[in-house]
Amino acid sequence: RKSIQKRLWELTHAPKTEHIRYGGEFGKAFKDDPEGTYPRIPTPENILVMVAGGIGLYSMVMPNWGGAGHSNSAVSVKVESDFFCAIPGQ
Numbered sequence: 001r002k003s004i005q006k007r008l009w010e011l012t013h014a015p016k017t018e019h020i021r022y023g024g025e026f027g028k029a030f031k032d033d034p035e036g037t038y039p040r041i042p043t044p045e046n047i048l049v050m051v052a053g054g055i056g057l058y059s060m061v062m063p064n065w066g067g068a069g070h071s072n073s074a075v076s077v078k079v080e081s082d083f084f085c086a087i088p089g090q
Contacts, residue, residue: 005044013037048074057088 016030016038023030030038041047 001049002044004049005047008047008049009039009041009044012040014040050076 014037016034016036019038020027020030020034
């Protein structure tokens with residue numbers, strides 16, 4: 001899980017020049033130091049990696065609740081049940 005978080009975080013880095021050009025007021029933060037990249041997500045730990053379901057129709061990606069930082073906390077509880085559903089097409 002940690003290696004997945006780290007790799008996803010690495011992929012979120014963007015050139016500071018893009019942020020300066022397209023970021024409006026937020027882009028001004030990089031005007032004094034326009035070289036290199038910045039992470040769009042502060043740390044790898046800010047990326048929640050979870051496993052649920054299975055392959056095909058039973059998999060998904062779930063984005064966060066918005067495009068900016070927030071104070072939502074991830075809460076997880078293991079759920080076990082004996083419920084089954086029919087597999088489509090079988």
